[in-house]
Amino acid sequence: MKITEIRIRKMKMMMKHPFTTSFGTFQEKDFLLLEAKDELGNSGWGESVAFHSPWYSEETLETNLHIIKDFLVPIVLGNEISHPDRVSELFGHLRKNNMAKSTLEGAIWDLYAKRNKMTLAEALGGTRKKIEVGISIGIHENVEELIQTVAGFVEEGYKRIKVKIKPGYDVDVMQKLRAAFPDVPMMADANSAYRLEDTDLLKQLDGLNLTMIEQPLASDDIIDHAALQVNLQTPICLDESIHSLEDTRKAVELGSTKIINIKIGRVGGLTEAKKIHDYCAEKGIPVWCGGMLESGIGRAHNIALTTLPNFTLPGDTAGSSRYWEEDVISPEVTVEEGYITVPDAYGIGYAINEQAMDRFTVEELVFQAQPFTAATGQ
Ligand SMILES: O=C(O)CCC(=O)c1ccccc1C(=O)O
Ligand SMILES: [Mg+2]
Numbered sequence: 320m321k322i323t324e325i326r327i328r329k330m331k332m333m334m335k336h337p338f339t340t341s342f343g344t345f346q347e348k349d350f351l352l353l354e355a356k357d358e359l360g361n362s363g364w365g366e367s368v369a370f371h372s373p374w375y376s377e378e379t380l381e382t383n384l385h386i387i388k389d390f391l392v393p394i395v396l397g398n399e400i401s402h403p404d405r406v407s408e409l410f411g412h413l414r415k416n417n418m419a420k421s422t423l424e425g426a427i428w429d430l431y432a433k434r435n436k437m438t439l440a441e442a443l444g445g446t447r448k449k450i451e452v453g454i455s456i457g458i459h460e461n462v463e464e465l466i467q468t469v470a471g472f473v474e475e476g477y478k479r480i481k482v483k484i485k486p487g488y489d490v491d492v493m494q495k496l497r498a499a500f501p502d503v504p505m506m507a508d509a510n511s512a513y514r515l516e517d518t519d520l521l522k523q524l525d526g527l528n529l530t531m532i533e534q535p536l537a538s539d540d541i542i543d544h545a546a547l548q549v550n551l552q553t554p555i556c557l558d559e560s561i562h563s564l565e566d567t568r569k570a571v572e573l574g575s576t577k578i579i580n581i582k583i584g585r586v587g588g589l590t591e592a593k594k595i596h597d598y599c600a601e602k603g604i605p606v607w608c609g610g611m612l613e614s615g616i617g618r619a620h621n622i623a624l625t626t627l628p629n630f631t632l633p634g635d636t637a638g639s640s641r642y643w644e645e646d647v648i649s650p651e652v653t654v655e656e657g658y659i660t661v662p663d664a665y666g667i668g669y670a671i672n673e674q675a676m677d678r679f680t681v682e683e684l685v686f687q688a689q690p691f692t693a694a695t696g697q
Contacts, residue, residue, distance in 0.1 A: 320434055322395045322427070322688065324356040327387060329380070329682040332614060334642055339458040341485035341512035342374040345612060349380050349681075352616055352647070353387065355395075355426040363430025364667060366617035367422040368584035375510075375611075376538070376559065376585065378418045386419035388684065395423065397688030403428040403442075407590045417562055417587035424588035425620050433666035438623065440661055440668075443593060445626025449658040453479030453633035454641065455508065455610060458488055462495045469500060476657040478633040479504040479530065485512045490523045497527045504633070508533035511559055515543040518550050530632070531556040531578050541566070544575035556580050558609055563587065564594045571602055578632065580609040583620055592624055600629035610635035615648030619667035622652070626661055633657075647676045 330350050337346040351367035367387075369378040394409050406424040413420070432442040440447075454477040459465040469480055482496060484507045493507055506529050513521060513535045521535055531554045536543045538559035548555045554577035561567055561579060563586060570576045579599055583592050599606045608625045611617065621636040636659065639651035646652070648669035652659060662668025 320361075320430065321358040321399050322355055322397065323358050324688065325392050325396055325423070325426075325686045326354045327384065327684045328352045328354075328676075328680045329384070330614065330647075330679050331681050332643060332679050334612065335644060337457070338612060340483050340508075341458070341510040343372070344457075345370070347371075348612060348614075350614070351380055351383055351387070351422060352614070353422050353426045355423065355430050357430055357434060359434065361430055361433045363426040363428065363433060364616045364671070365422045365425030365427075365429065366613055366620070367418055368582065368611035368613060368617055369418040370611075376418070378416065382416070383419040383422060386413075386416045387423060388686070391419060391423050392686050395427070396686055400427060400431075403431045404590045407588055410587075415562070418584040421584045421586075421588040424590065425583065428589050429620075429666040436665055438661070438663060438668055439620070439666055440623040440626040443589060443623055443627060445623060445661075446628060447626040447630075447661060449660045450622060450625040450630070450636075451478045451633040452636055452638075452654055452657060452659055453477055453481055453504075453607075454637045455481040455635045456483065458483045458485060462492050465492065466496065466499045469496060469503075473500060473503055475654070477637070477654070478657040479506065481506045481508055481533070481635065483507075484509050486517075490520065493524055493527055493529070504530050506530045506533060506556075508558070509535045511536060511538040515546060518547055521547065521551060525552040529553050533580060534558040534560065541570045541573055541575040544570070545573040548574055548577070554578055558582070558585075561586065561595070563591060564598055567595045567598060571599075571604055577604065579604060579606045581606050581624070582609040582611060583624060584611060584617075585609075589620065589624060593627065596624075596627050596629050605629065605631045607632035608634035608636055610637070612642060614643070615639055615646040615652060615669055615672075616667065618652050619648065619662070619669050622659055622661060623667065645672070645675045647672055647679060
């Protein structure tokens with residue numbers, strides 16, 4: 320397929336409720352969407368999961384915009400791409416900037432699936448017709464409020480509750496939560512808020528029957544996590560530390576992690592995500608799909624990826640209405656009794672809600688391939 324046009328939209332959406340992690344609070348969401356078109360008029364969509372500020376990783380909306388328009392667009396625009404797996408090879412000589420790469424790669428995966436009249440899930444080799452979903456819950460003012468919030472989501476049927484923790488809001492909170500919900504699958508995500516010296520404190524989480532603790536130590540660490548895991552019964556799941564199949568292999572070989580949270584943007588796209596999935600399947604390491612508070616576009620990509628067989632744990636991809644008054648896709652993503660039904664329309668499987676899309680668009684940039692000119696015979 321030939322990529323004839325790329326449009327980048329700067330988006331601004333207001334989240335229904337503020338979401339607090341150990342590194343900051345989100346409410347206004349500024350991010351990028353990208354649409355890639357082929358010579359037949361098909362269009363594919365991708366989402367940049369980079370945030371406005373570099374607090375989850377070093378990438379931001381503006382660094383993504385710079386990398387995409389000045390480096391990535393020139394590589395694909397006007398060119399033939401035989402298969403989306405080729406895109407990460409074409410980007411291979413450019414270091415890191417995984418979320419930027421993933422934005423364009425994701426749009427090309429969607430385009431490829433639509434062009435070949437299959438769902439994105441099928442294009443990736445996924446088989447599940449519905450996926451199990453969990454929910455990630457931010458830091459609350461106090462435990463009583465948190466328990467009320469959790470009760471609501473348990474009632475809605477979410478299959479696993481993930482709670483954000485940070486120093487001073489951890490053992491006591493998790494103990495009270497476990498007491499209130501003895502049988503609910505539960506886990507904690509520290510977003511890198513602890514150090515190896517906190518081992519004794521983290522050991523107090525053992526015995527609460529948590530399915531895992533996500534990224535307790537530094538965002539770039541795999542050494543200390545291995546040392547911590549030796550002293551911890553609760554399985555460690557890495558998020559921030561994993562950017563590639565190579566990172567995954569090293570962390571698994573070192574014993575730093577027993578479960579992997581795969582985020583498409585963090586690992587540079589669906590092709591790399593699939594490689595990590597396959598490697599983990601071979602090694603007996605379960606994986607699940609993390610979330611980045613995405614709009615419907617990114618959410619749809621997460622759903623498609625989660626149809627692969629080794630996504631055996633519920634992910635963070637909740638329904639659209641958990642985040643947004645109105646989403647940019649139609650229909651919106653809905654959760655019924657803890658499941659999302661994988662859409663069967665081609666590509667990402669959801670149509671664009673044009674009105675909402677335009678309303679939340681702050682700026683649009685358009686890049687077109689040079690038109691065919693008889694004079695140069697190009
Ligand atoms: O609901 C979601 O999309 C996931 C929420 C979440 O946990 C999260 C949100 C923003 C940044 C990092 C994380 C994380 O998984 O660590
Ligand atoms: Mg996380």
